[in-house]
Amino acid sequence: MNISGKAQQQQTYDAIVIGSGISGGWAAKELCEKGLKTLVLERGRMVRHLKDYPTTTMDPWQFRHRGRFPEQVTRENPVVSRCYAFEEATEQFFVKDKEHPYIQEKPFDWIRGYQVGGKSLLWARQTQRWSNYEFEAPARDGFAVDWPIRYADLAPWYSHVEKFTGISGNRDGIPNLPDSEVLPPFELNCVEKHIQQKIKEQYNDRQVIIGRCAHLTRPQPIHEAQERHRCMARNMCARGCPFGGYFSSNSSTLPWAEKTGNLTIHPDAVVESIIYDEKQGRAAGVRVIDAHTKATTEYYARIIFVNAATLNTNLLLLNSTSARFPNGLGNDSGMLGHFVAFHNYRGSMSATFEGYADKYYFGRRPTTAFMPSFRNVFRQQTDFLRGYMVAFSAGRAGWQRGMWGEGVGSALKEELTDPGGWGVYMMMQGETVPKHENHVRLSKDKKDAWGIPQLITSVGYDDNDVKLMKDFLQQGAEMLERSGCKDIQTRDSQQSPGLDIHEMGGVRMGKDPKTSLLNKWNQLHACHNVFVTDGSCMTSVGNQNPSLTFMALTARAANHAVEELKKGNL
Numbered sequence: 151m152n153i154s155g156k157a158q159q160q161q162t163y164d165a166i167v168i169g170s171g172i173s174g175g176w177a178a179k180e181l182c183e184k185g186l187k188t189l190v191l192e193r194g195r196m197v198r199h200l201k202d203y204p205t206t207t208m209d210p211w212q213f214r215h216r217g218r219f220p221e222q223v224t225r226e227n228p229v230v231s232r233c234y235a236f237e238e239a240t241e242q243f244f245v246k247d248k249e250h251p252y253i254q255e256k257p258f259d260w261i262r263g264y265q266v267g268g269k270s271l272l273w274a275r276q277t278q279r280w281s282n283y284e285f286e287a288p289a290r291d292g293f294a295v296d297w298p299i300r301y302a303d304l305a306p307w308y309s310h311v312e313k314f315t316g317i318s319g320n321r322d323g324i325p326n327l328p329d330s331e332v333l334p335p336f337e338l339n340c341v342e343k344h345i346q347q348k349i350k351e352q353y354n355d356r357q358v359i360i361g362r363c364a365h366l367t368r369p370q371p372i373h374e375a376q377e378r379h380r381c382m383a384r385n386m387c388a389r390g391c392p393f394g395g396y397f398s399s400n401s402s403t404l405p406w407a408e409k410t411g412n413l414t415i416h417p418d419a420v421v422e423s424i425i426y427d428e429k430q431g432r433a434a435g436v437r438v439i440d441a442h443t444k445a446t447t448e449y450y451a452r453i454i455f456v457n458a459a460t461l462n463t464n465l466l467l468l469n470s471t472s473a474r475f476p477n478g479l480g481n482d483s484g485m486l487g488h489f490v491a492f493h494n495y496r497g498s499m500s501a502t503f504e505g506y507a508d509k510y511y512f513g514r515r516p517t518t519a520f521m522p523s524f525r526n527v528f529r530q531q532t533d534f535l536r537g538y539m540v541a542f543s544a545g546r547a548g549w550q551r552g553m554w555g556e557g558v559g560s561a562l563k564e565e566l567t568d569p570g571g572w573g574v575y576m577m578m579q580g581e582t583v584p585k586h587e588n589h590v591r592l593s594k595d596k597k598d599a600w601g602i603p604q605l606i607t608s609v610g611y612d613d614n615d616v617k618l619m620k621d622f623l624q625q626g627a628e629m630l631e632r633s634g635c636k637d638i639q640t641r642d643s644q645q646s647p648g649l650d651i652h653e654m655g656g657v658r659m660g661k662d663p664k665t666s667l668l669n670k671w672n673q674l675h676a677c678h679n680v681f682v683t684d685g686s687c688m689t690s691v692g693n694q695n696p697s698l699t700f701m702a703l704t705a706r707a708a709n710h711a712v713e714e715l716k717k718g719n720l
Contacts, residue, residue, distance in 0.1 A: 163189040166451040171268025173684040173704045174457035175399030180708035182407040189414045194264030196417040199400045203390030205239040213238045240388040257646035258607035267400040275364040278694035279328040294584045295660045298670035307702040315397040319362030327522040334367045335360045339511040341544035342519045348633040355524045361517035364397040385514030424470040433680045439600045453679045460685035464656040465605045480674035488589040491691045493652040494580030497619040501635035503572040518543040523693045534617035538580035539693045578622040581693040654688035672707040679720045
């Protein structure tokens with residue numbers, strides 16, 4: 151292709167970051183801090199911290215529908231309506247189904263947030279490190295391909311992002327869940343501590359901990375410098391936090407990058423493709439379509455970070471074709487779009503607990519009790535591969551009975567103030583094994599409003615996923631029963647993949663360019679000045695929440711990119 155010298159001069163930066171969510175924000179922070187003039191392209195609207203959180207301090211009675219949706223809204227948005235966080239107070243941060251269609255060859259609930267900050271405004275904020283038991287799993291267990299890195303490669307970068315982000319929790323000393331740099335933890339309540347103790351007494355391979363989460367319990371100087379404050383445990387996080395109590399790109403990394411004077415944020419910028427310069431043998435820039443006017447602009451940079459979130463990153467690379475890459479940028483292996491995996495959330499259960507009638511708890515704690523995976527960690531124990539984390543919480547929800555009760559006047563008041571008995575809820579977060587047939591690809595005939603091919607999702611469960619879920623249901627019920635719980639009810643939600651919002655893969659890392667897209671530094675094997683550090687880069691998915699690993703991989707890759715630029719290698 152021919153590149154206009156004048157256009158290149160006017161629209162050139164040191165680095166371009168595509169996407170402004172959790173990983174894109176970290177790329178911007180690291181690159182700007184190192185002195186690179188950085189352009190962040192976001193397909194959605196501008197959302198600034200504090201200013202653009204319209205519902206963050208609203209009371210229930212201030213909402214037209216008291217927080218619920220009319221039936222028409224649910225009917226028009228069958229996918230996003232299934233998301234636990236989608237409600238009247240948060241709808242402004244979610245993509246509506248009819249505005250951004252895609253094709254489900256197999257049922258897949260694609261939950262998206264198109265705005266500056268992306269889904270960092272909506273995430274559940276649970277943060278756990280990976281261990282070598284996850285990084286070595288594919289090679290050891292014979293699935294996917296071997297990761298090109300190990301825990302030691304990422305450990306200092308975990309610490310780097312944890313100190314800046316702010317992670318509450320304990321140092322628990324668990325081999326397959328390495329300790330983080332932590333702030334003081336939230337507390338388990340009395341029933342959760344009871345279950346914790348009973349499990350400790352009856353199992354030697356299971357440890358209950360308070361969940362580690364990206365909430366400031368005791369802000370440090372680095373957090374005060376970000377103008378973030380202590381979490382108030384309101385549990386209204388998905389509205390946007392006025393205190394900056396939880397980590398988001400909007401409250402943390404993007405403002406930090408902006409302070410350097412090196413950041414330019416361009417919202418409403420739909421990236422259509424990455425431009426490949428055939429003569430130079432490298433990516434030259436990106437082609438952008440204005441979200442409103444549909445006008446096309448090209449921007450140029452020496453390095454490009456792709457952080458559009460897993461499925462959109464796959465879509466973008468598949469759509470970035472050239473004579474050199476007719477099947478998508480960097481796709482010499484033909485693996486682009488394949489081996490998409492996710493977390494299995496299908497299994498859950500509830501129970502009641504008698505006792506502790508004189509006890510209650512304070513606040514709306516933003517995390518739960520967690521149990522790291524105990525299946526197939528140190529050796530193969532079952533007839534399925536890999537394992538699952540367990541999360542559970544106990545509470546007294548008597549006020550909910552009052553909401554739906556028949557009382558009025560003083561009777562209603564009494565109902566509302568009666569805390570009721572204790573209930574326990576338990577859920578799984580299971581690892582799925584990446585498979586070639588689980589893939590995404592571009593439609594050949596259907597396009598979106600910007601003329602970009604729609605994405606086809608073809609991702610589903612297999613027998614391994616069902617066996618893993620059934621094991622959780624059996625083991626979970628046994629643990630609750632042994633802890634003294636009653637009325638245990640197990641369920642399989644049969645929900646579609648995607649609703650976990652933990653989709654990963656399609657642009658996986660690996661040692662061999664024949665079987666992977668990215669090297670150990672998250673560079674495309676065949677185009678070294680393009681880095682991919684969002685969920686699409688994951689070779690396997692582990693059973694931990696993934697966002698902390700995305701952040702650490704991004705910080706590591708960004709610093710490597712700067713070093714390579716200084717050496718003249720990029």
